[in-house]
Amino acid sequence: xxxxxxxxxxxxxxxxxxxxxxxxxxxxxxxxxxxxxxxxxxxxxxxxxxxxxxxxxxxxxxxxxxxxxxxxxxxxxxxxxxxxxxxxxxxxxxxxxxxxxxxxxxxxxxxxxxxxxxxxxxxxxxxxxxxxxxxxxxxxxxxxxxxxxxxxxxxxxxxxxxxxxxxxxxxxxxxxxxxxx
Numbered sequence: 001x002x003x004x005x006x007x008x009x010x011x012x013x014x015x016x017x018x019x020x021x022x023x024x025x026x027x028x029x030x031x032x033x034x035x036x037x038x039x040x041x042x043x044x045x046x047x048x049x050x051x052x053x054x055x056x057x058x059x060x061x062x063x064x065x066x067x068x069x070x071x072x073x074x075x076x077x078x079x080x081x082x083x084x085x086x087x088x089x090x091x092x093x094x095x096x097x098x099x100x101x102x103x104x105x106x107x108x109x110x111x112x113x114x115x116x117x118x119x120x121x122x123x124x125x126x127x128x129x130x131x132x133x134x135x136x137x138x139x140x141x142x143x144x145x146x147x148x149x150x151x152x153x154x155x156x157x158x159x160x161x162x163x164x165x166x167x168x169x170x171x172x173x174x175x176x177x178x179x180x181x
Contacts, residue, residue, distance in 0.1 A: 012063050016087060022092065026163060050062055083113075088122050092125050094129070118174050120170045121144070122166055151173060
């Protein structure tokens with residue numbers, strides 16, 4: 001019988017990006033392994049916790065802050081981003097405008113965390129690309145991620161594709177940044 005991993009670290013993780021890109025769906029899939037087609041706007045911020053086993057027998061407890069993407073919550077972001085250890089920056093693969101907005105989200109994140117905290121760039125809703133075809137320039141996305149030293153991953157909260165991997169990669173990036181300080 002496998003024993004539970006030992007919690008070695010506790011990290012504050014923010015998940016942010018424009019409205020309606022699937023941030024809450026990603027978190028619900030990750031924490032509760034559930035998906036709902038009905039969308040409810042996140043009012044301000046919501047919190048959930050889950051442990052990520054990054055190495056056999058060792059885990060990190062992630063406190064995940066789901067930050068509302070609507071412009072009206074801009075004034076709250078400074079306090080939400082404060083003391084974050086890492087972030088998932090999420091955009092919608094079917095809406096080019098959301099990728100363009102990611103640059104502003106990254107700028108805010110860096111401004112309010114006073115540090116270049118590690119982040120994973122997440123292109124969500126990959127399941128919709130089958131019907132729509134390619135909407136965004138994949139080379140541009142990968143180039144942006146490389147320039148910003150971020151891991152890039154395409155996910156589908158609906159189909160549960162790469163959700164666990166996104167959080168695992170973020171956990172590893174946080175651990176790497178902590179060990180290099």
